[in-house]
Amino acid sequence: MAVKVRIPTPLQRITNGQGEVACEGKTVSDLLTDLERRYPGIRERICDETGKLRRFVNVFVNEEDIRFLQGDQTPLKDGDDVSIIPAIAGGA
Amino acid sequence: MSYMIGLKCRECGRVYPKEVVFVCEYCFGSVEVDYDYDAIKRVLTKAALASRPKSLWRYRELLPIDGEPTVGFFSGFTPFFRSERLAEALGVRELYIKDDSVSHPTLSFKDRVVSIALTRAKELGFDTVACASTGNLANSVAALSAWAGLKRYIFIPADLEMGKIVGSLIYDPTLVAVEGTYDEVNRLCAEIGAKYPWAFVNINIRPYYAEGSKTYGYEIAEQMGWKAPQHIVVPAAGGSLVTKIGKALKELKCLGLISEARTKLYVAQASGCAPIATAIKDRSDIVKPVKPNTIAKSLAIGNPADGYYATKAVLESGGWAESATDDEIIEAMKLLAHDRAGRDPARRVHRALHHRQRAQDPGAHHGPAGEGRADQADAGRIRAESRASAQRRRGQTPHLRGLTPLEEERTWL
Numbered sequence: 001m002a003v004k005v006r007i008p009t010p011l012q013r014i015t016n017g018q019g020e021v022a023c024e025g026k027t028v029s030d031l032l033t034d035l036e037r038r039y040p041g042i043r044e045r046i047c048d049e050t051g052k053l054r055r056f057v058n059v060f061v062n063e064e065d066i067r068f069l070q071g072d073q074t075p076l077k078d079g080d081d082v083s084i085i086p087a088i089a090g091g092a
Numbered sequence: 093m094s095y096m097i098g099l100k101c102r103e104c105g106r107v108y109p110k111e112v113v114f115v116c117e118y119c120f121g122s123v124e125v126d127y128d129y130d131a132i133k134r135v136l137t138k139a140a141l142a143s144r145p146k147s148l149w150r151y152r153e154l155l156p157i158d159g160e161p162t163v164g165f166f167s168g169f170t171p172f173f174r175s176e177r178l179a180e181a182l183g184v185r186e187l188y189i190k191d192d193s194v195s196h197p198t199l200s201f202k203d204r205v206v207s208i209a210l211t212r213a214k215e216l217g218f219d220t221v222a223c224a225s226t227g228n229l230a231n232s233v234a235a236l237s238a239w240a241g242l243k244r245y246i247f248i249p250a251d252l253e254m255g256k257i258v259g260s261l262i263y264d265p266t267l268v269a270v271e272g273t274y275d276e277v278n279r280l281c282a283e284i285g286a287k288y289p290w291a292f293v294n295i296n297i298r299p300y301y302a303e304g305s306k307t308y309g310y311e312i313a314e315q316m317g318w319k320a321p322q323h324i325v326v327p328a329a330g331g332s333l334v335t336k337i338g339k340a341l342k343e344l345k346c347l348g349l350i351s352e353a354r355t356k357l358y359v360a361q362a363s364g365c366a367p368i369a370t371a372i373k374d375r376s377d378i379v380k381p382v383k384p385n386t387i388a389k390s391l392a393i394g395n396p397a398d399g400y401y402a403t404k405a406v407l408e409s410g411g412w413a414e415s416a417t418d419d420e421i422i423e424a425m426k427l428l429a430h431d432r433a434g435r436d437p438a439r440r441v442h443r444a445l446h447h448r449q450r451a452q453d454p455g456a457h458h459g460p461a462g463e464g465r466a467d468q469a470d471a472g473r474i475r476a477e478s479r480a481s482a483q484r485r486r487g488q489t490p491h492l493r494g495l496t497p498l499e500e501e502r503t504w505l
Binding site: 060 | 229
């Protein structure tokens with residue numbers, strides 16, 4: 001089950017410069033585990049020492065922030081787009 | 093001479109060179125400009141400031157540029173005046189308004205942040221600037237980038253008020269209207285930001301841009317005679333302004349320009365979009381995003397970038413927050429229209445807050461209070477012109493009742 005993951009610039013060094021990578025997982029949490037398997041060291045940049053998403057990281061599944069869905073237990077299906085985005089952006 | 097040392101993560105303390113870095117590469121925390129305050133203290137004196145032009149650049153040493161300013165020479169140093177009639181209506185002894193609705197050139201406080209951002213963008217070698225905006229920032233980026241000779245791309249929600257869109261289009265930017273909320277526009281810009289060699293003022297050069305809001309705080313203190321007010325009420329969207337006002341007052345105290353910085357900070361939001369106010373009232377450091385639904389579109393940011401820092405700044409100061417319903421905002425618009433100070437919904441939100449807090453805590457706003465304004469629109473000009481023309485028809489000289497004579501003239505600048 002392939003899910004496209006958009007990688008923010010600060011993490012692209014870990015993904016060998018790739019802005020988009022393909023991963024697998026039934027949930028966002030599973031996806032992060034697979035991401036770590038493929039690109040060691042990336043999970044600790046996205047999650048804190050307790051395993052929770054860092055305060056300043058936003059994750060979207062397709063067009064929705066996962067905080068409006070089921071958090072890291074948000075289910076994924078084949079073809080979904082996941083975006084990892086720094087929270088510190090904007091201010092109209 | 094530059095007094096900017098570099099950038100520093102507010103969370104983990106990692107340091108970065110003063111380049112295009114907007115989040116900590118390790119923890120995604122916000123990076124902030126670090127200054128050499130000891131060196132600044134030696135040159136930034138009240139006497140030195142007194143001789144400088146009245147623009148935001150008078151605080152040059154505390155702003156994040158290396159060379160000389162390139163835009164915004166007439167921005168900032170907006171009127172600060174006592175409003176006796178509004179104070180009376182709200183049951184407050186002493187109340188002041190810091191009025192950025194006459195900010196040069198686009199009538200909003202965004203001229204402050206954009207002046208800094210564009211000057212820094214040029215220093216960093218950009219020839220193109222961009223932004224995600226609910227309107228006021230769009231106008232300011234469009235105008236000041238035209239002045240600076242920079243190419244410009246403006247991203248806005250497609251349902252933005254036509255008045256604000258026209259205010260940008262007159263400067264001939266590439267304007268991209270996105271079907272979605274501001275938060276969705278912002279997300280789009282955050283994702284495409286790295287794909288283009290553009291300076292997105294509120295994304296990849298945000299650490300420099302955001303520092304411009306400090307000038308609002310510096311001016312309040314200077315215009316009060318180098319004192320910090322007891323309370324400052326600030327409308328909040330992304331949460332940066334209130335955070336930077338707090339920082340500005342602490343810097344002035346650190347530099348010895350004011351003796352105390354014990355100002356209580358208050359945040360006002362619309363009930364239909366109040367993630368920061370909710371976190372403050374819950375005394376929580378978790379700012380839960382919301383889907384905005386309010387007439388105060390300039391404040392309609394459901395996922396505020398600086399929500400965490402704004403909440404922290406307010407609670408640490410001993411301040412508080414409130415939200416106003418759209419009906420309350422409309423009532424506050426009428427009150428302020430009666431007080432002759434403007435008609436933009438975003439500006440009415442903190443007026444409604446004053447009313448509600450006064451009812452809950454009659455002693456809460458005694459003493460000097462500055463009023464921050466995040467959103468200023470054309471309405472300010474419209475009401476000033478209509479007021480003046482009505483008075484002229486009656487054969488009167490235009491004036492503002494309720495303001496002290498000393499400040500009256502400047503209010504009309």
